[in-house]
Amino acid sequence: MKVKSNIDIAASPLRVSKRRVPRAMSDSGKMKKPDVKLVLLGDMNVGKTSLLHRYMERKFKETVSTVGGAFFLKQWGPYNISIWDTAGREQFHGLGSMYCRNAAAIILTYDVTNWQSLAELEERFLSLTDTANEDCIFAIVGNKADLTDPKALEAEEMEAEEEGAEQPPSHPASPTVLKQVKREDAIALYGRVLRYKAQDERACLPAERMCFETSAKTGYNVDLLFETLFDMVLPTILKKRSENSSPTVDLEECRGAKQTKAGCCS
Amino acid sequence: MSVKAFELVPAVERELLMGDKARINIECIECCGKHLYVGTNDCFIHHFLLEEHTTPKGKLAFSAEKLLHKYLGLKKPVNELKAASALDRLMVLCDNTVTVVDMVNLEAVASGGARIKGVLSFCVNENPVNGDPFCVEMAVIAAKRRTVQIYMVYEDRVQMVKEVSTPEQPCAICLDGYFLCLALSTQYMILNYNTGASQDLFPYDSEEKKPIVKRIGREEFLLAAPGGLGMFATADGISQRAPVNWSESVIGAAVCFPYVVALDEGFITVHSMLDQQLKQTLSFRDGHILQDFEGKVVLASTKAVYVLVPLPLERQIQDLLAGRRVEEALTLAEGAQRNIPKDKFQIMYRRILQQAGFIQFGQLQFLEAKEHFRKGQLDVRELISLYPLLLPSSSSFTRCHPPLHEFADLNHLAQGDQEKVQRCKLFLISYLREARSTEGANGCREDVDTALLKLYAEANHESLLDLLASDNACLLADSAPWLEKHRKYFALGLLYRYNGQDDTALQLWARVVDGELQDSTRSDLFEYVVDFLSFCSNLDLVWKYAEWALQKDQKVGVQIFTRRAVTEDQTGQMSPDAIIKYLHPYQEATLLYLEHQVLDRKVQKEKFHTHLAVLYLEKVLSLLSQSPVPDREVTEAREQLQNLLKESSLYRVQLLLGKLENTELLLERATLHGKLEEHDKALNILVHQLKDFPAAEHYCLWASASQEPSYRQRLFHLLLGVYLDPEAAIAPGDEHAHTVAAVDLLNRHAGAFDALSVLTLLPEAWSLELLRPFLSGALRSAMHARRTSQVALGLARAENLLLKHDRLKYRGGPVLVSEKKGCQLCHNTFTEPDCVCLPGGVPVHTHCAAQRARNSPRKQPSTTPSNHT
Ligand SMILES: Nc1nc2c(ncn2[C@@H]2O[C@H](COP(=O)(O)OP(=O)(O)OP(=O)(O)O)[C@@H](O)[C@H]2O)c(=O)[nH]1
Numbered sequence A: 001m002k003v004k005s006n007i008d009i010a011a012s013p014l015r016v017s018k019r020r021v022p023r024a025m026s027d028s029g030k031m032k033k034p035d036v037k038l039v040l041l042g043d044m045n046v047g048k049t050s051l052l053h054r055y056m057e058r059k060f061k062e063t064v065s066t067v068g069g070a071f072f073l074k075q076w077g078p079y080n081i082s083i084w085d086t087a088g089r090e091q092f093h094g095l096g097s098m099y100c101r102n103a104a105a106i107i108l109t110y111d112v113t114n115w116q117s118l119a120e121l122e123e124r125f126l127s128l129t130d131t132a133n134e135d136c137i138f139a140i141v142g143n144k145a146d147l148t149d150p151k152a153l154e155a156e157e158m159e160a161e162e163e164g165a166e167q168p169p170s171h172p173a174s175p176t177v178l179k180q181v182k183r184e185d186a187i188a189l190y191g192r193v194l195r196y197k198a199q200d201e202r203a204c205l206p207a208e209r210m211c212f213e214t215s216a217k218t219g220y221n222v223d224l225l226f227e228t229l230f231d232m233v234l235p236t237i238l239k240k241r242s243e244n245s246s247p248t249v250d251l252e253e254c255r256g257a258k259q260t261k262a263g264c265c266s
Numbered sequence B: 001m002s003v004k005a006f007e008l009v010p011a012v013e014r015e016l017l018m019g020d021k022a023r024i025n026i027e028c029i030e031c032c033g034k035h036l037y038v039g040t041n042d043c044f045i046h047h048f049l050l051e052e053h054t055t056p057k058g059k060l061a062f063s064a065e066k067l068l069h070k071y072l073g074l075k076k077p078v079n080e081l082k083a084a085s086a087l088d089r090l091m092v093l094c095d096n097t098v099t100v101v102d103m104v105n106l107e108a109v110a111s112g113g114a115r116i117k118g119v120l121s122f123c124v125n126e127n128p129v130n131g132d133p134f135c136v137e138m139a140v141i142a143a144k145r146r147t148v149q150i151y152m153v154y155e156d157r158v159q160m161v162k163e164v165s166t167p168e169q170p171c172a173i174c175l176d177g178y179f180l181c182l183a184l185s186t187q188y189m190i191l192n193y194n195t196g197a198s199q200d201l202f203p204y205d206s207e208e209k210k211p212i213v214k215r216i217g218r219e220e221f222l223l224a225a226p227g228g229l230g231m232f233a234t235a236d237g238i239s240q241r242a243p244v245n246w247s248e249s250v251i252g253a254a255v256c257f258p259y260v261v262a263l264d265e266g267f268i269t270v271h272s273m274l275d276q277q278l279k280q281t282l283s284f285r286d287g288h289i290l291q292d293f294e295g296k297v298v299l300a301s302t303k304a305v306y307v308l309v310p311l312p313l314e315r316q317i318q319d320l321l322a323g324r325r326v327e328e329a330l331t332l333a334e335g336a337q338r339n340i341p342k343d344k345f346q347i348m349y350r351r352i353l354q355q356a357g358f359i360q361f362g363q364l365q366f367l368e369a370k371e372h373f374r375k376g377q378l379d380v381r382e383l384i385s386l387y388p389l390l391l392p393s394s395s396s397f398t399r400c401h402p403p404l405h406e407f408a409d410l411n412h413l414a415q416g417d418q419e420k421v422q423r424c425k426l427f428l429i430s431y432l433r434e435a436r437s438t439e440g441a442n443g444c445r446e447d448v449d450t451a452l453l454k455l456y457a458e459a460n461h462e463s464l465l466d467l468l469a470s471d472n473a474c475l476l477a478d479s480a481p482w483l484e485k486h487r488k489y490f491a492l493g494l495l496y497r498y499n500g501q502d503d504t505a506l507q508l509w510a511r512v513v514d515g516e517l518q519d520s521t522r523s524d525l526f527e528y529v530v531d532f533l534s535f536c537s538n539l540d541l542v543w544k545y546a547e548w549a550l551q552k553d554q555k556v557g558v559q560i561f562t563r564r565a566v567t568e569d570q571t572g573q574m575s576p577d578a579i580i581k582y583l584h585p586y587q588e589a590t591l592l593y594l595e596h597q598v599l600d601r602k603v604q605k606e607k608f609h610t611h612l613a614v615l616y617l618e619k620v621l622s623l624l625s626q627s628p629v630p631d632r633e634v635t636e637a638r639e640q641l642q643n644l645l646k647e648s649s650l651y652r653v654q655l656l657l658g659k660l661e662n663t664e665l666l667l668e669r670a671t672l673h674g675k676l677e678e679h680d681k682a683l684n685i686l687v688h689q690l691k692d693f694p695a696a697e698h699y700c701l702w703a704s705a706s707q708e709p710s711y712r713q714r715l716f717h718l719l720l721g722v723y724l725d726p727e728a729a730i731a732p733g734d735e736h737a738h739t740v741a742a743v744d745l746l747n748r749h750a751g752a753f754d755a756l757s758v759l760t761l762l763p764e765a766w767s768l769e770l771l772r773p774f775l776s777g778a779l780r781s782a783m784h785a786r787r788t789s790q791v792a793l794g795l796a797r798a799e800n801l802l803l804k805h806d807r808l809k810y811r812g813g814p815v816l817v818s819e820k821k822g823c824q825l826c827h828n829t830f831t832e833p834d835c836v837c838l839p840g841g842v843p844v845h846t847h848c849a850a851q852r853a854r855n856s857p858r859k860q861p862s863t864t865p866s867n868h869t
């Protein structure tokens, strides 16, 4: 049974058009050279892997705690973006710095129902980002919003209707778990992150745009999160490309572009 | 899991190495081409020649031949061995000392310079930076001093070129270019010995667990990480691949693309670098060493040596496909792309794609199957051949061998599930359609089109007709029985037509029209056939089927002729005369054909007009002879007749008049008299016999339609005369009616009469009031005529006056013409005295003036301003 929540539909989040991503997971096998790197950091169990699954495969499924790390390649326009899912477990903590090396964006993930998971970001994970790019973009993401926020729950109903009601909502429609982390807490953390990175708060992206509350379970704000970040790292890609651009002509690269123009002899 | 990627094959058995001496263990190995060196804990180096051969069962096996063993005389274990085949040297680490010995006789190289002391471990640079082929680069961990030294090893000496210190004591080392990858006591790091730049990788407690550093390719290393991980790191300190998940107790690891092979206490594990999944586990007890030498993975327990032989990639892929693990198989194939020559890869990859497609096809995953068929450039006939009877019997196709799939045919695949069969058929339809519109059907268009035709016919698909009506390569011999079987006779006819067999097509269609064969494709098949015949250029066929068509329905059948494009040739088989003659037995058809000629095409031929008129007449007469008389039809038929009689002036009037002699068709007779200008007869009929005064009035208008007004006047007077004729035998009641008619006529057409002569005709008794409209009308028009002529007269006078004035003006003085004077128009001199004077008295030649008058647009010459008022 579906229970309509009493929230006005018009207030529901921006709908992002759905894209089918066939063989998304095995894309990594083809070893295309990624143009830019995005890293998900955060304590175990906050839902990093689930967020990536939701985005890449458009569904929520059972996960096992990540071992080591995993990565996905996402085609974004003409660019390949690699997204690293790291392991939150203490045991793999040491690998974090290496994953973050040269990252263009880092998603610091916590669980809105778990205060400690936010605290860990500052205590344990922030220092791992030392190896990231100088101009690395940070996003603070509170996951599992479906447990505390009726708005996030509703996303599922719409999604389910659209997908032919694959998975009927299995839990009560009204959120039952106490929200431990408020958005203001995340915004405050964002400010401290910038200070830690010695970045000028005024010159940086505003906290309002960089703090998200998401639900991997319902898909709430998930597309918005990733796609906002993709768009934000595009300048980094262009910068990197122009730095790397050599006088050598890459025939493979040029072929596609050339064909559209009329040849000089035609 | 469960790809069989490797097989463990024994290489050197225990007996050959240490026999039953229990204390002796293998410490290290080196393999270089066929040469295998084994170092033992009792300070021996054993040298074997390893030959590869295939057993009668087709398995790979090794036989080892012992060439030599050499005691180094130190009672210490031999720790490491490394061959430098270009130099024929073997580097040996024993008792913290590296010695360079001869590869063949294992004797130390003579001079004492070929020896390094205080060494914990060493490695050779497989990506050397110095270009000398007779020199090997080596990195050495100094035993106690927290330094790494770089040496150049020559045939007979070693030379240190660099020494770098490290933050902690290193315990494992690897070298690629200038990059040292080091395991320190608490972490891994990358160190560029040329620039001194370093990069921390990640923490690792080397005390607790033995670290692994392994070069796996250009500037990329594989490292043992906490939690039993195999981590990849580049020289830049970045991970480009996701880690693989080993066990905690891993001892050694190597890469044999696309797999990472690792050894732990009880097992060899095989992970794919492509998806990080564990693919195979082989049990291996007492494992001790796992190393790869030029792509060959060699393992050792403490007592024996084995080779881990990779199964051919294709075998692995086939195994995966057999397990229906399509994605994995494709990933494996794609991953191997750069290790296989391009054309060989293409062939292999295509086949795999095709197989993958068939697996998905079998699972009814049509979208994916289609994509794989397309990418694998599948011969469409492979797919068609799955469907029984679709390929033409004449097709030369045979399925590829070995087969691409396990299905005998569609029935086998569907296991009797009819719904599945249907879905497969729909898929094939869409697939073949696409193949037709792309290159996909190249070389086998006949097979494809024939198969498509059969599918369409069977499925009652509307596109069947489109296929046959457009450019196609359907095989007639194969398709015809199929279409017959499915009662697609109309379609079959189209196919015959496409193959130039119009006669057969028509024969078939005629049988359908006649109800001999059942096919409801077209309810208007008869019309279709007629239409076809009207275009058919084969006249023999047209005549052959025209009779059938006319007998079936004259009205439709005659369209064979009426729709036919008009040819220039008016005398041949298709000339109208010939057709009319042919149509003779079919009265209705003849009539329609003549109508077409006379009314539509407006052919001006007396014969046709007369014939048509006669036919119309006959129709009317035959209708009239029926009882009861069908009034409506008679009216219609007479209208047709009357129209023709009125409109046409080509028919033979006398002939028709003769035919009308004894009939009641008075109106028609009147019209005919009118045609002969026998108006009095006509009006007599209309007024006296028919008593139809409006018709009489109409007659006058019609008969004078294209004549002078006086003609009409004459007719009206004539009619008036008929109305007022006292001598005509008028029935008692008619007199009054005639009077009324006459008055009406006069009043209605007042202007058309000559009032004076009318007045003389009128009986005295008529009141003025009765004729008021006539009289006032007549008066008005008379007045009008009078005034108009007065105006005209005045204008003419005025014009005359103007001309006179001009004339007087021009006659003003004498006009001088001499031989010296030139004409103003042509500028030639005058030779004769005749001349014309232009206004102003200018003399010009007569012919010049005439010329000018002709050229001038104005005919009226007098436009010069007049001084008259
Ligand atoms: N209700 C709810 N549960 C979630 C959500 N996202 C993840 N979970 C659950 O949280 C648990 C952990 O999710 P994971 O995605 O494995 O967490 P992780 O951050 O990848 O954990 P590690 O890999 O150990 O670092 C799983 O049981 C998920 O089902 C969410 O949005 N809402």
Ligand SMILES: [Mg+2]
Pocket: A048, A049, A050, A063, A064, A065, A066, A085, A086, A087, A088
């Ligand atoms: Mg995870």
